[in-house]
Amino acid sequence: xxxxxxxxxxxxxxxxxxxxxxxxxxxxxxxxxxxxxxxxxxxxxxxxxxxxxxxxxxxxxxxxxxxxxxxxxxxxxxxxxxxxxxxxxxxxxxxxxxxxxxxxxxxxxxxxxxxxxxxxxxxxxxxxxxxxxxxxxxxxxxxxx
Numbered sequence: 506x507x508x509x510x511x512x513x514x515x516x517x518x519x520x521x522x523x524x525x526x527x528x529x530x531x532x533x534x535x536x537x538x539x540x541x542x543x544x545x546x547x548x549x550x551x552x553x554x555x556x557x558x559x560x561x562x563x564x565x566x567x568x569x570x571x572x573x574x575x576x577x578x579x580x581x582x583x584x585x586x587x588x589x590x591x592x593x594x595x596x597x598x599x600x601x602x603x604x605x606x607x608x609x610x611x612x613x614x615x616x617x618x619x620x621x622x623x624x625x626x627x628x629x630x631x632x633x634x635x636x637x638x639x640x641x642x643x644x645x646x647x648x649x650x
């Protein structure tokens with residue numbers, strides 16, 4: 506559904522939310538290994554997520570690394586999609602038609618409209634912290650082995 510970079514951004518953010526804090530930051534090596542992404546690719550993703558401290562925060566130095574603030578944990582999943590430039594992706598026509606609309610629907614428009622509404626609601630209502638808490642409780646996972 507999403508690009509590889511967005512999938513890794515979702516995984517990285519959730520991993521950081523679960524494993525790090527302002528007191529205990531984690532490094533890029535640990536993050537890239539945990540989400541199964543090359544280090545250089547993970548670095549680019551984290552750069553997008555830390556830009557303007559939108560989602561992920563970082564600190565440099567010997568005790569540096571990545572973490573989420575308590576405020577960032579309250580952000581909806583949609584914030585990750587927006588940071589990666591995918592905020593409007595779900596709004597687009599499922600067939601990629603630029604003229605698709607209520608007045609000019611593609612063949613899948615009526616059915617996708619319902620699904621699109623459900624996806625938007627999900628991504629706007631679920632917070633990063635809620636998903637991290639579900640992982641902490643053992644109800645969901647980002648890496649299955």
